[in-house]
Each structure stands twice: as structure tokens, then as C-alpha cells.
Amino acid sequence: MIRPFDKPVYVTRPYLPDLKAYQDGIAEIWKNQWLTNNGPVHQRYVKNLEAFFGTENLCVYTNGTLALQIALQGMGIKGEVITTPFTFVATAHCLCWNNIAPVFVDIDPETYTLDPAAVEAAITPRTTAILAVHVFGNPCNLDALQRIADKHHLALIYDAAHAFGVDVGGKSIGFFGDCSMFSLHSTKLYHSIEGGILVFRNPALKQVFAYLRNFGFKGETEVMMVGTNAKMTEMQALMGDLILSDLPKIIAKRKMLTEAYIACLKDVPGINIHALEAPLRQQVYTPNFAYVPVDIHEGYPLSRDALYEKLKTFNVYTRRYFYPLLTDFTCYRGQVAMGDLSVAKRVADGILTLPIYYGLETDDVCRICEMIAGG
Ligand SMILES: *Cc1c(COP(=O)(O)O)cnc(C)c1O
Numbered sequence: 146m147i148r149p150f151d152k153p154v155y156v157t158r159p160y161l162p163d164l165k166a167y168q169d170g171i172a173e174i175w176k177n178q179w180l181t182n183n184g185p186v187h188q189r190y191v192k193n194l195e196a197f198f199g200t201e202n203l204c205v206y207t208n209g210t211l212a213l214q215i216a217l218q219g220m221g222i223k224g225e226v227i228t229t230p231f232t233f234v235a236t237a238h239c240l241c242w243n244n245i246a247p248v249f250v251d252i253d254p255e256t257y258t259l260d261p262a263a264v265e266a267a268i269t270p271r272t273t274a275i276l277a278v279h280v281f282g283n284p285c286n287l288d289a290l291q292r293i294a295d296k297h298h299l300a301l302i303y304d305a306a307h308a309f310g311v312d313v314g315g316k317s318i319g320f321f322g323d324c325s326m327f328s329l330h331s332t333k334l335y336h337s338i339e340g341g342i343l344v345f346r347n348p349a350l351k352q353v354f355a356y357l358r359n360f361g362f363k364g365e366t367e368v369m370m371v372g373t374n375a376k377m378t379e380m381q382a383l384m385g386d387l388i389l390s391d392l393p394k395i396i397a398k399r400k401m402l403t404e405a406y407i408a409c410l411k412d413v414p415g416i417n418i419h420a421l422e423a424p425l426r427q428q429v430y431t432p433n434f435a436y437v438p439v440d441i442h443e444g445y446p447l448s449r450d451a452l453y454e455k456l457k458t459f460n461v462y463t464r465r466y467f468y469p470l471l472t473d474f475t476c477y478r479g480q481v482a483m484g485d486l487s488v489a490k491r492v493a494d495g496i497l498t499l500p501i502y503y504g505l506e507t508d509d510v511c512r513i514c515e516m517i518a519g520g
Contacts, residue, residue, distance in 0.1 A: 147515050150460040154509065158502040159331040160395055162387040170383040181378045182359070190382040193389055194342065198317050203344045204354040205337075205382070209306050209328030211358070211375035212341030213239040216324045217274075219353040220300055224271035225482070229259050230470040231489045232278040236304045237471050237481075240276065248272070249472050249483040257281065257420060257438070257492055261289035265297075267484050274300035279308040279318060280467070281498075282334075282435035283423065287313065287321045294322070302326075305344075309335040310396055310433040318430070319344030329385055334399065334435045335392055337385030340377055398503050399434035405507045406437055406499065409514030415445025416517065417495075436466065437499040440492070446520035449495055459516050461500065468493040 170186065177185055187205070195201050206212040217226075217239060226240050230249040237247045250263035259277045275294055277285045285303065294301040303321065305311075306328035311318040319325040319342075329340030343354055353370070356363065361372035377385075388395075403421060410418050417440035424432030441449040449465070456463055470493050472483050499513060 147459070147512065147519060149458065150509075150512075153460050153462055154500050154505070154513070155462045155502075156464045156498055156500050157332050158504055159336060160334075160388060160391070160503045162384070162391060166387055167383065170387065171380070174379045174383065177379075179379060181376050183376070184379045184382070186379045186386065187377060187382040190386040190389075193386055197389060198319055198344055200320070200344065202346065202348055202351060203319075203342055204351065204358070205377045205385075206341040206343070206358055206375040207377050207381070208339045208375070209326055209330060209341035210235045210239060211373065212328075212343050213304060213326040214242050215354055215357045215373070215375060216302060216326060216343050216345070217243045217245065219350055219357050220274075220302070220324065222274045222300060222302070224273045225269060226274045226276050227259075227264050227267050227272060228276040229278050229280070229489070230472045230483065230486055231257055231467050231493060232280055232304065232471065233306065233467065234471060234474065235306075236276065236278055237477065245273075246271075247276075247471075247477075247481055249470075249481060249486065251484055251486050252489045252492065253286070254488050254492065255419065255423065256283045256285070258283055258285040259290065260488070261286050261293060263484055264290065265293050267482075268293075268297050268299070272297070272299060274302055276302045276304060277322075278304040278306070279311065281420065281438050282307045282311055282433045283420070284308070284311065284313055284318055284321075284430055291322065300324075306330075306333065307435045308433065309333065310392055310431075312431040313429065317344065320346075323347065324350070329381075334395060334433055335388060337377070337381040337388070340381050340385055341375075395503055396433055399501055400432075401507065402501050402505055402510055403434045403437065405510040406439075406501075406514065409511050410439065410517065413445075413514070413518045415442055416440070417442055434501070437501045438466070439497055439499060440495040441497055442495050449497055452517065453497060456513070456516060461513055461516065463500065464498050465493075465496060466498045468496060
């Protein structure tokens, strides 16, 4: 008999830096008496992020959703935007908040990212951009999407919420397309409590993206555009800054846990782990091991939902990311244009994301896998 965990094991837990270091930073903020609006900790954090990404074309925000809304607004995206139904709802919500119509098309069965052929087939005279998602940190088909964007004069924007720390060909994945949004939410592998970053190609966007997060203000008396409030606080910047130096050890630990999952699950019938193995097999990019997606199919004795429920009885709380598809949510159902979504539907019906976080241990992974193998 496999024993349930004494304490709940969640799909993720936020990484917490050294408490003393955070307390010292808080003391500094107290001394500064400056809590938000581009304070000294914020400025230091931005400098460190610029060094990390290797570009000054970046801007930080209070969360990833507002960052993406600002990207779309600042780039003047309108009409229709082609995107994926297999993502977190915020991706499409950001379009709708800008009065843009999302057009959902199918995904690739291997990477779960947008299928470039489906994207090209959905282009209409109203299409202005592609909003692709590096789902689970798996890079999209970067070359194919860029070719399509160039050919049809479309903007190419990436929701890179899952992809912090992923490098492609020796540079950050943020260098692809016109603009990328990274989420720094606590549930992501790297975070600033709440937070978001835009990395972009056109340096002229820097000023626009900065105006938009602070009501459009330029100085004290001029308002250049209808902005919003999306400023990052000093407490968030402090958290993000402290964790940035821990990123290599966070990713190394996650790699180890991913390898343990692969070793323990590879011979379990009915569990497809190709999405988990893919990052380790290829040499083109440096993965971040953000999620542990497995696909439960007919060969497994239980349905995906039955396994999800069974693991709860062992105190293991997995998530069905990303089920249902966005097109099945009440607010989008019947309201939006979509192509044939048969691959996305199949993936969403079989997907289960398993626990992974810094404090998890290899033994825990093996125990979770035994629970799964037990059927
Ligand atoms: C988390 C997430 C977001 C939203 O980011 P927040 O920082 O939580 O606002 C957007 N897209 C995807 C794919 C996400 O996973």
C-alpha cells in the first residue's frame, strides 16, 4: 500500500528566497520611504533584468495580464488576432479587453503550441496579429510563425508567461517576434509575488509602454495617452530581484525532478510523457522545466478525471492545465471564431500537470508516480 502524503502536495508552491535577505531589503525600503512609482529597488531590479536578458528593451509591470494588455494597446493591435485555445484564460481576455476579436485555431500535437498551418489558414483582411503561447515553456515554432507574420504583415506577439529562463540559440526566447510577455506570478517558476515583463524589438515602444503603465503621465502635468495603472511595487521588485540570482539553482532542481518523473513514468502503460521528454531530447533550446504535463490516454486503467480525483485521496493536488479549452468557457462559448480544434480538444481531454516546485524531493516524485502506476 502506498501511503497518502501527510501534508497536501500541490501542483506548485512559490519559491521563497532567504528570509533574512528579504527582511534586509524591506528595511532598506523603510529607510527609502518609497513604496511604488519607479523607486530605487525597482530601478535596481530593472538594471539586473536588462543584464539578464541582454537588452534595454524591456518594461516591468504589476502583473503579466496588464503587461499583455499594454503590449496590445501600445502596438495598436485591432480587429482579429489569431491565438490558441490551449492556454490560461488571460491570453484571450487581454485581447477582449482591447476590443480585439480572438480567433482560435488548433495546436501542434507534439509541442501543444499553435499549429502554423492552422494560423495561416485563419488569416482574414481583419487580422492584425498572431498571439502565440510558449505553453509549458515549450517554444512555439518560431521560424514558421515569423515567416507567416512577415508574409502577411502581421505583428507577432508571444505570451511567454511560462517561458522565463528559456533560451533559444543562446539568447532569451524574448528576442523572438515583436514582443513577449513574461508573467512573474507566484505560481510561475520565477516570480515577483505578482509581476510581468514585456521584452520587445522596437526601441520606440519603450516610452509608450512606460507611459501606459502610469496613466499616460509624462512629468507632472502632461498626459500623453489614456494609460492605466500597472506599476510594480518596491516589495515585488525586491522579491523578483532576490530570486533572479537563485534562478540557476531553481531550474537545476526542476530538471532533476523532471528526470525523476520520466524515469518513474516511462514504462507505465497509458501515460504519454513525450511533452515532458521533449525539452531533454532536443539541443536547440535551453528549457526551464516549468511544468510536468502528462497525457493520460485509453491504455491507462482510469480516465484522466478519475486519476485526478484518486490522487486527491493521496493528498496530491494535480491540475488539468489547460482544460477546458478557452472556447468552452461560458464567456467564449459560441461567441468567437474558431477553426477545427480537434487536436486541442484531444490534448485538453487527456492532460494532467503533476506537482513540481523547488521544495519537492525526488522521493516525493517517485511516490506520486507509484500512486499513478497503481492505476
Ligand atoms: C499566468 C499566465 C498569464 C497571466 O499572468 P499574470 O501575471 O498572472 O497576470 C497569462 N498567460 C498565461 C499563459 C499564464 O499562464
